Amino acid sequence: MDLNLTLFGQMITFALFVWFTKRFVWPVLIKAINDREAKIADGLAAAERGHHELDLSQERAKELLRDAKAKAIDVVDQAHKQATHILEEARSDARALAERMVATAEEEIVQAKHAAKMALQKELGVMVVKGAERILKQNISGAINDRLISDLIAEVGVSE
Amino acid sequence: MSSEALDSTQYVHHHLTNLPWTHSFLQQKLGSFGVVNLDTLIVSFILGSGVLLLFYCLARRATSGVPSKLQNFVEILFEFIQRQVKETFQGSNPLIAPLALTIFVWILLMNLMDLIPIDLFPMLLSKTGVPYFRMVPTTDLNATFAMSLSVFILIIYYSVKEKGLWGFTKELFMHPFPYIWFAPINLPLSIVHELAKPVSLALRLFGNLFSGEVIFILIALFPIWWLQWVLGFPWAIFHILIILIQAFIFTILTIVYLSLAHESH
Numbered sequence: 001m002d003l004n005l006t007l008f009g010q011m012i013t014f015a016l017f018v019w020f021t022k023r024f025v026w027p028v029l030i031k032a033i034n035d036r037e038a039k040i041a042d043g044l045a046a047a048e049r050g051h052h053e054l055d056l057s058q059e060r061a062k063e064l065l066r067d068a069k070a071k072a073i074d075v076v077d078q079a080h081k082q083a084t085h086i087l088e089e090a091r092s093d094a095r096a097l098a099e100r101m102v103a104t105a106e107e108e109i110v111q112a113k114h115a116a117k118m119a120l121q122k123e124l125g126v127m128v129v130k131g132a133e134r135i136l137k138q139n140i141s142g143a144i145n146d147r148l149i150s151d152l153i154a155e156v157g158v159s160e
Numbered sequence: 161m162s163s164e165a166l167d168s169t170q171y172v173h174h175h176l177t178n179l180p181w182t183h184s185f186l187q188q189k190l191g192s193f194g195v196v197n198l199d200t201l202i203v204s205f206i207l208g209s210g211v212l213l214l215f216y217c218l219a220r221r222a223t224s225g226v227p228s229k230l231q232n233f234v235e236i237l238f239e240f241i242q243r244q245v246k247e248t249f250q251g252s253n254p255l256i257a258p259l260a261l262t263i264f265v266w267i268l269l270m271n272l273m274d275l276i277p278i279d280l281f282p283m284l285l286s287k288t289g290v291p292y293f294r295m296v297p298t299t300d301l302n303a304t305f306a307m308s309l310s311v312f313i314l315i316i317y318y319s320v321k322e323k324g325l326w327g328f329t330k331e332l333f334m335h336p337f338p339y340i341w342f343a344p345i346n347l348p349l350s351i352v353h354e355l356a357k358p359v360s361l362a363l364r365l366f367g368n369l370f371s372g373e374v375i376f377i378l379i380a381l382f383p384i385w386w387l388q389w390v391l392g393f394p395w396a397i398f399h400i401l402i403i404l405i406q407a408f409i410f411t412i413l414t415i416v417y418l419s420l421a422h423e424s425h
Contacts, residue, residue: 003301006197010204010306017208017266022258028219029238035224
């Protein structure tokens with residue numbers, strides 16, 4: 001019950017224990033605890049960052065999709081316009097070509113008609129002269145005959 | 161109880177006597193102070209070194225990854241101590257936390273010996289010729305005073321170290337009344353104030369555990385056998401609380417006293 005030398009023995013033991021704890025036990029385990037805490041904090045931060053990045057990239061994907069849609073619509077529009085344009089051009093080209101062909105054909109027709117008329121006039125003149133020659137050989141003199149023919153030719157030329 | 165019939169006074173006395181060891185030289189020089197309580201020394205050393213070795217092994221295998229269950233448990237204890245120190249102790253002193261941990265674990269284990277049936281070890285050891293054996297070191301004033309005096313030495317050391325010899329002396333003379341002509345009153349008050357710290361620390365722990373043990377002894381004296389459980393069981397449960405609280409109080413007060421030693425008034 002009384003205080004005795006045990007006191008000093010216990011104090012020495014106590015001092016040894018405290019020294020041992022301070023030297024070998026406390027720092028090591030506390031370091032492990034702190035390291036783990038840091039690790040967990042890092043992990044949580046990384047997870048948070050991941051979430052944030054996911055949100056951002058989703059947003060970006062949506063934006064890209066929206067852009068792509070708009071672009072596609074543009075392209076289709078452009079194509080439509082171009083197609084219309086090409087069609088229009090082809091149509092007008094064709095029309096112009098047709099008109100030109102018609103005009104050429106008409107020209108040719110007119111020329112052919114003219115040529116035919118000339119040939120016919122010439123032939124008619126010869127035939128008339130021949131006919132008149134035949135009639136005059138029988139009854140009219142040479143002078144009257146010539147006058148008649150030239151009259152006839154003039155008449156044909158006028159009526160042309 | 162030993163084989164010969166003991167009356168209750170002898171039984172109580174037997175349980176409250178430490179296992180003495182002394183040398184004639186020590187006895188001559190120091191009288192009754194020259195005795196060493198072997199049981200206190202042995203039990204407290206086994207408990208303390210056992211738990212510290214366990215901690216040491218854990219520390220060597222400690223990982224900052226996923227901890228084992230045991231490491232986890234010990235870490236909870238460490239973090240508990242660290243939290244107490246952080247909340248109370250403002251300065252930075254690498255000794256405080258290990259000191260608090262040692263005190264808490266050691267006292268807790270020494271107190272826990274109170275829950276071992278009081279006759280078990282004395283009876284087993286009496287068979288090998290050991291006449292007396294007290295299992296609970298904290299029911300020995302030497303054990304409690306050893307810790308509180310060590311803490312007291314640290315209090316004085318850090319007071320002088322932090323405030324300087326002059327600052328500490330000034331505090332003794334100028335406290336609690338901050339006037340120089342109160343010095344004759346202040347000095348005895350301050351000395352009592354400082355001395356009350358180790359004395360109250362040691363006596364509080366000793367008183368609680370000693371009275372607890374005495375009640376266990378008294379319960380053991382009841383002649384009706386079933387009373388052992390009717391009385392002993394609730395008291396043991398209640399005592400678990402006391403064991404924890406006393407270990408906690410000693411630890412917290414140590415931190416508080418050392419924190420006071422670090423800050424000037």
